[in-house]
Amino acid sequence: MKRSSNSASLHNPIYDIAAQVFHKRGYDSTSMSDIAHAARLTKAGLYHHIASKEMLLYTILNYGMDLTDEIVMRPVLEIRDPLERLKQLIARHLRLILQERNHEVTVILHEDKSLRGTLRKKMNERKKHYIDFVEKVVAGVLPRRRKSKARIAAFALLGMMNWCYQWYRPGGRITVPALVNGMTEIFLHGVA
């Protein structure tokens, strides 16, 4: 019997496998048989564990947001100094996205329109909550006369960080610490 101290052990491995497949092939072009096969099950066996394809995606996305709360938001909110807060936000957000294990998070970045109705609304609210959090942290380092630009700055920061999942390949020439340093410097001081 397996028993690991981590709370993630409560997490059925099916979700991790499915997140991996969704990340690789995209939600729409992944069939339930694909996921079943990856989990070494038949489709009927898979459906013993989940309610529907959409619910499976929702559970994965929700878990990705839980990770974000836990690894980025909560620790950053405990920091007092505004500049250090922002630096930690950048470092933690980037590591969260580039960590090879967290497929749930990268799926969030790509699958926007796949959920419908209530589930979609709930996810959008969680995302909005995080964006507002980033905006506040960014506003903390802006001089008073430029506070009005906090929203654009927040989106700029989120963009440069989130876009990484599109091009970053671990093991390439660019390391995660170099990326953290580079983006922190650009966002804080610019390139010129």
Add this chain to the structure above:
Amino acid sequence: MKRSSNSASLHNPIYDIAAQVFHKRGYDSTSMSDIAHAARLTKAGLYHHIASKEMLLYTILNYGMDLTDEIVMRPVLEIRDPLERLKQLIARHLRLILQERNHEVTVILHEDKSLRGTLRKKMNERKKHYIDFVEKVVAGVLPRRRKSKARIAAFALLGMMNWCYQWYRPGGRITVPALVNGMTEIFLHGVA
């Protein structure tokens, strides 16, 4: 099966309509009947004009890259001053993406894994060519000792600009000129 013999014959409205639908619903979850209906045709009627769903996507993506070449790359390459070059790159790239008409370009940003084989390779090469171009323009304004960071800076810039398609809604509180100013300032001088 039909033409595509003439490169400029692109302005068949079918491609614009299809780009719009792909942009709205995503490639995979858009059926050919959806596109046919949007174009006021039956599916068979639509297939009189195109060879396959994948070819339709490829034509759209290729046209999006043509637009990028024409509206961003070519004019920017004619500018001598490195700083002005970069400023124009930012302004033109953002306007290209946020222009409501250019659905072909926003489809490029989202549909990465939908093409297969040769078509995918060709698209990836055109994209890589553009990324190299951005990297060179960025390197033009970097002090010598930081030239090695040009690639990270280029990806940061591309990220903050390209991410806009995910959240920007025309008619909202943020205008395109404000966005151009804001992102130019952040990338050139930082926020702190």
Add this chain to the structure above:
DNA sequence: ATTAAAATACCGACCGGTCGGTAGGTTCTA
């Protein structure tokens, strides 16, 4: 310690429906 019942995990076979795509005929236009 035994064992029977209950719960869980899983499967082969199948369902209604939709997908991308097509054969073959009709209408429009020059």
Add this chain to the structure above:
DNA sequence: TAGAACCTACCGACCGGTCGGTATTTTAAT
């Protein structure tokens, strides 16, 4: 009267999902 434009009707493959049933594990009373 030729060809482009477009249609009705249809195809095989595959989709998400379910059915009835079996194997395995857990539980609990003896």
